[in-house]
Amino acid sequence: MTDPTAPGPLAATAALMADPARARMLAALMSGEALTAGELARIAGVTAATASGHLARMADGGLLAVHAQGRHRYHRLASEEVAAAIETLGGLAARIAPARAWTHGEAAREARLCWNHLAGRLGVALHARLVAEGWLTPAPGGWDATAEGRARLAATGVAIGEAERSPRFAAHRCIARDCMDWSERRPHLAGGLGREIARAWLGRGWLRRLPAVGEGDLLARRRIAVTPEGARGLRESLGLATA
Known part of the structure; x- marks a missing residue:
């Protein structure tokens, strides 16, 4: 090979x-x-x-x-590996040229999609919250979710069963993995759980995609915003405060 x-x-x-x-x-x-x-x-x-x-x-x-x-x-x-490589290269470019101003707007830094999962400050805050509360537990190559973590996320509409449909989960009970955030330089959640969280919260209207800001907008449809219903739901179900 x-x-x-x-x-x-x-x-x-x-x-x-x-x-x-x-x-x-x-x-x-x-x-x-x-x-x-x-x-x-x-x-x-x-x-x-x-x-x-x-x-x-x-x-x-x-x-x-x-x-x-x-x-x-x-x-x-x-694949997820291609998306992870692109996000990682973005983060590397930001670290190599730290003096370069962020030019993509605060909306993109606050919340965006990294392929099929949440990124930006929202994604990083979610990762930190789940780990701090013990709702995620380390697994080979990433994270598994505890029983309470599964219950809390399922209550927000996340399809835990779909998140578990991967060879990585079958082999290591790894339901999620870290993805180093391009703008925040801290991890957000990728993998099956990251995908299903984004899918569920967009589907129930807790999150909405923001429109492009012009022709050739590289972050078109990646910028997202938390809706008032979403802010309330995230606060009540996960204790996650949003801007």
Whole structure:
């Protein structure tokens, strides 16, 4: 088996992410939504033909998954590992150039999606709250949830059973893992539990996606806000205060 950390494979994957247009497309897909080539071309500021070439290369390289529906082809990140790599690179870039001002607005820093889970101050605060209360317990490679943790999260609409449907949980009872937050530089929750929390709270209207702020907005549909109902529900069910 080829070592993925060897110079050849590592350089090839890094090169796929390094092109500015491809980097913008990958950042846009961190919203967790599947986008068409036309949408991604506009975000990247390239022609449709150029976008198609970039997308084909990223799909061949294992970064993207493609779903054909009618005459459209929808693109999404291929896996949680790809999303984690993008978030980690964002955090590394912020640490290397710490003097660079945050340019994405306070809404993005307060709460956003990191592919399919919560990030920003909200995601970090949730992680800290669950750990501090003992509702998460360490497991190989991440976290399991205690009986009380499961009950409290289930009461907010989280499908615990769906969160457990993963080989990692079957092997290690790992229901969630840490993902280092790009802006806060502290961990938020990823994995099955992180996914199901975001899905449940968006679905019941506790969270809502915020609109894009302009053409080519890299964080379009990633910015989220806690609704008044959500603020009340998070406070009452988890003791989590939101801004």
